[in-house]
Amino acid sequence: MKKRIVSVLLTTALxxxxxxxxxxxxxxxxxxxxxxxxxxxxxxxxxxAAEDVDGTEITFWHSMGGVNGEAIDELVSRFNEENExxxxxxxxxxxxxxxxxxxxxxAQIGNMGADLVQVYxxxxxxxxxxxxxxxxxxxxxxxxxxxxxxxxxxxxxxxxDDQLYSMPFNSSTPLMYYNKDMFDKAGITEVPTSLEGIEAxxxxxxxxxxxxxxxxxxxxxxxxxxxxxxQGLDYANNxxxxxxxxxxxxxxxxGGAKNILDAWKSLNDKGYAPIVGKGGDAGxxxxxxxxxxxxxxxxxxxxxxxxxxxxxxxxxTAYFPSVKDSDEGGVSIGGASLWAxxxxxxxxxxxxxxxxxxxxxxxxxxxxNAQTGYFPVTVAAQEEQVFKDNIAQYPQFQTAIDQLHDSSxxxxxxxxxxxxxxxxxxxxxxxxxxxxxETSDEAVANMAETINSSxxxxxxxxx
Amino acid sequence: xxxxxxxxxxxxxxxxxVPCMLVFAVFLFYPFFKTIFLSLFLTDKMGQAKxxxxxxxxxxxxxxxxxxxSLKVTLIFVVIVVVGGMLLGLIAAVLCNKAFPxxxxxxxxxALPMAIxxxxxxxxxxxxxxxxxxxxxKMLGLDINWLNNPDTALYxxxxxxxxxxxxxxxxxxxxxxxxxxxxxxxxxxxxGAGSIQKFFSLTLPxxxxxxxxxxxxxxxxxxxxxxxxxxxxxxxxxxxxxxxxYSIYRDAFFNYRFGSAAAQSVILFIIVMLITLVxxxxxxxxxxY
Numbered sequence: 001m002k003k004r005i006v007s008v009l010l011t012t013a014l015x016x017x018x019x020x021x022x023x024x025x026x027x028x029x030x031x032x033x034x035x036x037x038x039x040x041x042x043x044x045x046x047x048x049a050a051e052d053v054d055g056t057e058i059t060f061w062h063s064m065g066g067v068n069g070e071a072i073d074e075l076v077s078r079f080n081e082e083n084e085x086x087x088x089x090x091x092x093x094x095x096x097x098x099x100x101x102x103x104x105x106x107a108q109i110g111n112m113g114a115d116l117v118q119v120y121x122x123x124x125x126x127x128x129x130x131x132x133x134x135x136x137x138x139x140x141x142x143x144x145x146x147x148x149x150x151x152x153x154x155x156x157x158x159x160x161d162d163q164l165y166s167m168p169f170n171s172s173t174p175l176m177y178y179n180k181d182m183f184d185k186a187g188i189t190e191v192p193t194s195l196e197g198i199e200a201x202x203x204x205x206x207x208x209x210x211x212x213x214x215x216x217x218x219x220x221x222x223x224x225x226x227x228x229x230x231q232g233l234d235y236a237n238n239x240x241x242x243x244x245x246x247x248x249x250x251x252x253x254x255g256g257a258k259n260i261l262d263a264w265k266s267l268n269d270k271g272y273a274p275i276v277g278k279g280g281d282a283g284x285x286x287x288x289x290x291x292x293x294x295x296x297x298x299x300x301x302x303x304x305x306x307x308x309x310x311x312x313x314x315x316x317t318a319y320f321p322s323v324k325d326s327d328e329g330g331v332s333i334g335g336a337s338l339w340a341x342x343x344x345x346x347x348x349x350x351x352x353x354x355x356x357x358x359x360x361x362x363x364x365x366x367x368x369n370a371q372t373g374y375f376p377v378t379v380a381a382q383e384e385q386v387f388k389d390n391i392a393q394y395p396q397f398q399t400a401i402d403q404l405h406d407s408s409x410x411x412x413x414x415x416x417x418x419x420x421x422x423x424x425x426x427x428x429x430x431x432x433x434x435x436x437x438e439t440s441d442e443a444v445a446n447m448a449e450t451i452n453s454s455x456x457x458x459x460x461x462x463x
Numbered sequence: 464x465x466x467x468x469x470x471x472x473x474x475x476x477x478x479x480x481v482p483c484m485l486v487f488a489v490f491l492f493y494p495f496f497k498t499i500f501l502s503l504f505l506t507d508k509m510g511q512a513k514x515x516x517x518x519x520x521x522x523x524x525x526x527x528x529x530x531x532x533s534l535k536v537t538l539i540f541v542v543i544v545v546v547g548g549m550l551l552g553l554i555a556a557v558l559c560n561k562a563f564p565x566x567x568x569x570x571x572x573x574a575l576p577m578a579i580x581x582x583x584x585x586x587x588x589x590x591x592x593x594x595x596x597x598x599x600x601k602m603l604g605l606d607i608n609w610l611n612n613p614d615t616a617l618y619x620x621x622x623x624x625x626x627x628x629x630x631x632x633x634x635x636x637x638x639x640x641x642x643x644x645x646x647x648x649x650x651x652x653x654x655g656a657g658s659i660q661k662f663f664s665l666t667l668p669x670x671x672x673x674x675x676x677x678x679x680x681x682x683x684x685x686x687x688x689x690x691x692x693x694x695x696x697x698x699x700x701x702x703x704x705x706x707x708x709y710s711i712y713r714d715a716f717f718n719y720r721f722g723s724a725a726a727q728s729v730i731l732f733i734i735v736m737l738i739t740l741v742x743x744x745x746x747x748x749x750x751x752y
Binding site: 285286291418428462 | 510610699720
């Protein structure tokens with residue numbers, strides 16, 4: 001009998017912990033929201049003068065692990081040593097972008113969070129709507145900072161209603177990587193600029209170039225967004241969500257999504273682009289191991305790819321492909337930017353701004369670019385010796401810079417409140433289509449329906 | 464058991480329960496009721512209950528194909544993990560119950576999975592199962608994209624989990640075997656029982672109490688598996704590994720729909736509760752203490 005009671009208790013506890021494990025976090029957010037709501041309406045705060053901030057300590061939350069994290073730590077310690085204002089920056093790694101954003105939500109309870117936080121590009125709409133932030137533009141104006149130092153195409157992404165909301169920091173653009181040796185062997189001299197073009201040379205690469213697969217094209221929502229931009233079409237309505245918050249997607253009605261999916265499916269059906277997985281990195285291993293002739297990836301992957309390939313073959317870089325050769329459009333950016341949080345403390349705000357200025361200074365950006373492969377956000381960084389050495393070593397990076405400069409700010413990409421969810425929806429529908437469970441028309445319809453209802457629910461509950 | 468007279472109510476024993484109950488209240492009961500409360504609402508991006516929708520979250524879930532798929536996937540997953548994990552543990556424990564040279568080495572290696580965090584194991588398997596550079600395809604001479612093929616992904620994740628769980632099961636079963644009186648085997652031998660007969664007539668019944676406990680714990684654990692799914696498949700491909708716990712995580716911390724996530728938690732709780740109740744029914748018949 002005793003044993004029975006013990007075991008009943010044990011199981012109840014275990015089953016209940018199942019529920020608690022799931023509910024616990026939402027609870028934290030819950031209690032945070034009540035007080036956080038008031039902070040949302042907080043009045044503007046002005047910066048203190050630079051001379052007054054001696055001894056101020058600010059907290060910087062970032063999501064850079066590994067090599068990138070080391071580079072951040074180096075920049076932070078340089079700032080702590082070199083800055084003449086007596087500012088101390090404490091940098092804290094808060095996990096991946098999603099995790100960091102979740103932690104930020106919980107931490108906003110009583111301004112226990114950070115002073116400066118790195119948020120990924122698709123969190124932009126959320127941050128603007130949150131009411132927790134001080135737009136960068138305010139500090140730029142107060143300090144008389146010359147914004148033309150920042151790459152215009154990067155700044156454009158974070159500029160809404162002529163205000164720069166956050167400072168671009170680690171920006172990347174997508175590139176097409178190709179195996180030059182295979183191209184030479186197959187006798188292909190002209191690098192394709194579109195999916196259509198890749199399809200046309202598929203057999204050549206397989207039969208003559210010795211490729212195991214033509215293209216390791218990972219299912220990644222960011223690529224889908226780029227393919228839309230390359231067609232010059234909008235992702236969402238209301239001017240891609242930039243004039244006003246988007247209320248629905250636009251890619252179903254403007255036909256952009258169907259073009260992409262049809263081209264993708266066709267590449268897949270012919271065996272040129274088998275399913276290699278979801279997410280940004282899924283296609284890289286096939287490329288680096290010499291199996292696929294082409295892959296798509298972020299500029300930030302360049303260094304990793306070159307290291308993995310390790311001279312086995314020559315890596316070429318080209319502009320991100322369009323869907324059809326006739327398409328006219330451009331690429332937008334990915335990565336993350338820096339957001340100043342409103343903690344009602346003029347000194348901290350000034351300290352934050354000084355630190356931001358340091359991070360985007362040509363010197364820091366040249367170092368950052370060389371260490372990580374992210375785009376130098378400051379134009380003048382290209383004059384730095386560190387940058388010149390780096391580009392001499394990795395001439396492929398020049399493609400990324402040319403591509404960004406060739407692209408017009410009008411293809412800057414969409415803003416959407418539910419972007420991370422939308423991206424995941426796009427990925428799973430593409431996957432479903434490639435697995436033969438639905439046609440491209442059905443996939444597009446499902447994407448639009450799911451994302452639109454998410455937007456609707458979001459606007460219903462977040463008035 | 465009845466040292467205290469029933470007529471005289473004594474409060475002091477209940478005080479001893481207070482610390483434990485406090486911890487339970489903060490970490491279990493409050494979140495439990497809060498979860499039920501949240502499941503009746505739509506929540507905003509902060510996870511705050513905003514719009515009361517009653518049973519709508521539940522209705523949406525029960526009519527959604529995606530959630531039905533999650534239920535199906537979860538059940539298949541749990542069956543593979545529980546059966547696989549317990550069989551592995553049991554076989555290993557029976558094999559190691561005999562004394563032979565190197566026994567310590569074998570015991571340690573069978574118990575080892577217990578010490579590996581599910582996430583680290585998942586990361587190792589991710590490389591091993593990689594279609595191009597992974598050792599599994601190289602050794603088998605195959606070209607299967609294990610984790611991105613809807614037909615194989617669930618089995619890969621489930622087998623990994625079964626192996627991970629087998630370590631602790633091995634330990635339980637070893638302890639259980641140690642408790643079985645050696646002499647009954649001797650007597651059975653004298654009576655002419657073969658080793659298979661001995662296993663089914665003596666070992667299994669002797670193990671039944673620990674077996675029951677292991678079964679309950681394993682089932683609950685299997686329902687809660689998360690890390691390896693997040694790392695290996697993220698619920699994909701095409702929702703083939705979208706077990707309920709992962710789906711809850713997705714809804715709550717990715718889509719910020721705590722209402723729907725809470726409703727899923729409640730449904731999962733009910734399922735686990737029902738299974739547990741059914742098992743206690745069975746216990747009365749099958750388990751001999």
